[in-house]
Amino acid sequence: MGFGHDGDVAVDLIVPMKPPAAGKSRLRGALHGPWDERRHAALVLALARDTLLAATASAGVRRVLVVGSAPATLDALRDLDVEVVGEEAALGLNGALRAGERLLRVSDRGATIGALQADLPALRAEELAAALAEADDRRCFAADRHGTGTTLLVSAPGQPLDPRFGRGSAREHAESGAVPLRLAAPTLRGDVDTPADLEHARLLGLGTHTAALLERECVPH
Ligand SMILES: Nc1nc2c(ncn2[C@@H]2O[C@H](COP(=O)(O)OP(=O)(O)OP(=O)(O)O)[C@@H](O)[C@H]2O)c(=O)[nH]1
Numbered sequence: 104m105g106f107g108h109d110g111d112v113a114v115d116l117i118v119p120m121k122p123p124a125a126g127k128s129r130l131r132g133a134l135h136g137p138w139d140e141r142r143h144a145a146l147v148l149a150l151a152r153d154t155l156l157a158a159t160a161s162a163g164v165r166r167v168l169v170v171g172s173a174p175a176t177l178d179a180l181r182d183l184d185v186e187v188v189g190e191e192a193a194l195g196l197n198g199a200l201r202a203g204e205r206l207l208r209v210s211d212r213g214a215t216i217g218a219l220q221a222d223l224p225a226l227r228a229e230e231l232a233a234a235l236a237e238a239d240d241r242r243c244f245a246a247d248r249h250g251t252g253t254t255l256l257v258s259a260p261g262q263p264l265d266p267r268f269g270r271g272s273a274r275e276h277a278e279s280g281a282v283p284l285r286l287a288a289p290t291l292r293g294d295v296d297t298p299a300d301l302e303h304a305r306l307l308g309l310g311t312h313t314a315a316l317l318e319r320e321c322v323p324h
């Protein structure tokens with residue numbers, strides 16, 4: 104349980120996403136010019152694409168399930184090694200994560216389930232793998248670089264994920280008994296909610312899709 108055939112940890116990850124044009128509203132000032140739905144959605148999808156490429160390349164990751172509130176808006180991600188499903192109803196962020204967990208447990212009741220944010224464009228597979236290894240069958244979380252949000256929550260094998268994402272989620276996860284991961288993992292903690300976060304991720308080293316999009320959009324650096 105929680106281990107792959109080779110004896111390594113094996114985690115099924117859920118990545119929740121709103122429609123890209125609607126999500127990440129605090130990032131609306133990141134691109135130049137008047138806000139444009141199509142360009143904003145392209146940025147949000149680029150962030151997700153880089154996140155998902157790192158997640159699927161990470162040791163210790165078995166499946167990656169993207170749970171979208173409107174999955175048709177996520178078609179651009181279907182060429183990746185991920186599954187894309189929709190919520191049956193508007194469930195909210197934690198409801199969508201619980202729905203993803205139920206779906207994954209149909210295949211493996213004893214699975215180790217993780218929730219990963221979709222806005223980690225500098226994420227390195229090695230850092231995610233190290234975080235999953237440190238979790239070591241305990242319910243654990245990685246706080247974001249500000250210490251307030253959560254970028255990764257992992258269940259114990261076969262045990263509830265019990266997601267408490269939202270404002271102040273790092274504290275909520277700690278108070279619910281999840282163990283804070285200690286490793287530095289700056290790219291895992293570098294979620295992008297604001298233009299300042301995007302600049303921080305750029306300093307860490309953006310994934311190729313976000314970097315190319317910013318280059319096309321002529322965002323100075
Ligand atoms: N499937 C699903 N994903 C959600 C839902 N609400 C939020 N998310 C996703 O969860 C992640 C974190 O959500 P939030 O912190 O609310 O981010 P956001 O709403 O995209 O960003 P802001 O508009 O800037 O607050 C983002 O990737 C969202 O797209 C939901 O109801 N269903």
Ligand SMILES: C=C(OP(=O)(O)O)C(=O)O
Pocket residue numbers: 247251252253254267268269270271272273294296
């Ligand atoms: C919902 C969360 O993320 P964000 O930083 O995108 O608000 C969270 O950290 O729980």
